[in-house]
Amino acid sequence: MIRDFCRDNFDIIIQGGQSNAEGAGFGIAETPYEPSADILYLNRDFTICQAAEIVCGNEIKGDFSLTFAGRYQSTGMLAEGRKLLIIRAAVGGTGFSDCRWGPQDDLFLTMMDLIKTALSLNPQNRLAAFIWHQGETDVGHPADVHKKNLTRMVGLVRDAFNCPDLPYIAGDFVPQWKQSLSGDAEPVSRAIREVCQTLENAAFVETEGLKSNAEQFGTDDTIHFCRDALNKLGERYFEAFAQLR
Numbered sequence: 001m002i003r004d005f006c007r008d009n010f011d012i013i014i015q016g017g018q019s020n021a022e023g024a025g026f027g028i029a030e031t032p033y034e035p036s037a038d039i040l041y042l043n044r045d046f047t048i049c050q051a052a053e054i055v056c057g058n059e060i061k062g063d064f065s066l067t068f069a070g071r072y073q074s075t076g077m078l079a080e081g082r083k084l085l086i087i088r089a090a091v092g093g094t095g096f097s098d099c100r101w102g103p104q105d106d107l108f109l110t111m112m113d114l115i116k117t118a119l120s121l122n123p124q125n126r127l128a129a130f131i132w133h134q135g136e137t138d139v140g141h142p143a144d145v146h147k148k149n150l151t152r153m154v155g156l157v158r159d160a161f162n163c164p165d166l167p168y169i170a171g172d173f174v175p176q177w178k179q180s181l182s183g184d185a186e187p188v189s190r191a192i193r194e195v196c197q198t199l200e201n202a203a204f205v206e207t208e209g210l211k212s213n214a215e216q217f218g219t220d221d222t223i224h225f226c227r228d229a230l231n232k233l234g235e236r237y238f239e240a241f242a243q244l245r
Contacts, residue, residue: 005048009124010040010085011078014157015065016101016111017134019092020174023054023063025227027216033066033231036073038083042118044091044110051086053227062227067234068131068241075242077128085125087114095137096149103156115161127163130154131237132170135188136177136223143187150195154202167244169237170196171205174229176212177222203240207233 015021032053039051051069054061065086072078089111094100100107119125138146154168170192172178178185196204210229213221225233 005121009082009122011082011128012085012118013128014087014130016089017132018094018137020225021090021133022092023061024224025062025230026059026213027226027228029228029231039069040085042085042087042114046117062230064230064234067231068238071238085118087118089114097138097141127161127166129241130166130168135192139185139188143191146188147191147195154199165201167241168202169240172207174212174223174225175207176215180222201244203244205236205240
């Protein structure tokens with residue numbers, strides 16, 4: 001049945017970036033996400049559905065926005081009569097260096113259209129947070145360019161929707177992957193951190209102690225947080241967000 005969402009009042013969480021934001025973590029979760037009727041996804045195809053972890057074959061893929069949204073709801077930030085809408089704009093293996101997130105690039109433009117759609121559903125809808133995880137694709141490219149691109153992207157979102165104080169939170173890479181590159185990832189990591197330190201109402205999330213899929217399963221996938229680590233990452237993003245509030 002097609003549902004009309006114009007009567008729902010949404011707080012909107014923008015989730016952007018690449019695979020760790022899209023969700024590529026598997027394994028057992030200490031605290032699995034329990035779906036809520038008040039937490040929904042706006043997908044890249046502009047469909048809306050109940051937010052939930054994705055079943056992939058015999059595995060379940062994590063999503064750190066779910067833990068973030070669950071905490072937003074459970075701590076009372078979601079006012080009575082309102083719901084949460086998570087914009088799922090992230091796409092794995094993408095960056096600024098491959099022309100996917102710049103001002104005229106496809107993923108940035110799609111994200112902006114998704115935000116417009118979410119806000120247009122109801123005049124009472126409002127942006128609550130911009131949570132971002134990206135940078136792996138841009139490792140090896142000039143870090144100062146990444147810093148400039150990231151700063152400009154956040155500014156464009158805030159300016160376009162007249163929300164100069166929109167909380168922006170970004171996080172560091174998977175520790176195992178970062179360490180395996182013998183310092184090559186540090187310039188981009190530092191650039192992301194500096195953007196969060198420079199921008200108003202922004203925070204950088206540390207990732208020490210969070211395991212990769214490789215550490216969880218003994219595979220060679222060091223670049224992705226495992227499912228349980230994604231849940232913990234969402235907790236850390238929310239704590240950073242709560243401090244900004």
